[in-house]
Amino acid sequence: MSDNSHIEWTQATWNPVTGCSKISPGCKNCYAERMAWRLKAMGKERYANGFQVAVHDDVLNVPKGWRRPRTIFVNSMSDLFHKFVSTQFIRQVFEVMNECPQHQFQLLTKRTPRLRALANDLPWSENIWIGASVELDKFVSRVDDLRAISQAAVRFLSIEPLLGPLPSLDLSGIDWVIVGGESGPGARPMREEWVLQIKETCEEAGVPFFFKQWGGVNKAKAGRTLLGQTWDAMPITSGGLAKVG
DSSP, X not given: OBSSOOOTXXXXXXXXXXXXXXXXXXXXXXHHHHHHHHHHHTTOGGGTTTTSXXXXXXXXXXXXXXXXXXXXXXXXXXXXXXXXXXXXXXXXXXXHHHXXXXXXXXXXXXXXXXXXXXXXXXXXXXXXXXXXXXXXXXGXXXXXXXXXXXXXXXXXXXXXXXXXXXXXXXXXXXXXXXEEOOBSTTOOOOOHHHHHHHHHHHHHHTOOEEEEEOOBSSHHHHOSOBXXXXXBOOOXXXXXXXXXX
């Protein structure tokens, strides 16, 4: 939980759920898992069981205490649509977001089939953005699931870590794309041509393109410039251009 996130495309993080499990190649070097084990070693109570899925009712109302409007990444340390998170708890998280119209909430999942199955039974408000993670072309079906969530004000993709080209990527109905390479120990390389292909697809579809990082073992050194500049486009919402930072 942080009111001052270092993630380039958001401002704060809120973690009513922590812990997850691996379901696809993009999970192999999960940053959240590394962080969870580090926090356990530091004696942090919420991570006493490491990266096992846990819900935290006591932090549900945290965004209500943040009066200044923020863009908030929900569950940076988990996946709200994990099978071990009850539908009732997911609904409670959505209710809190409904009660905080001053904020914009960003949810991200790899478990798009469950998202799609539950969508009609959840209370959506205009400040809820929903995203899907796609790391390889074999997982573009997640984009199809995301496209079906008509209730969301913004539907976005986090293509991070990008592990290969995405020739089948269809951005119809998608409002924003984030691209980034893997970082940390064992980081797998990302090729510039893969990124440029996605950037071109975004331009053709009129979708804002956000380049997060090259990644690598030393992501700070690798930087986040592409073609000599940074790319920080954000989606247009009913309230105007969303700005982070």
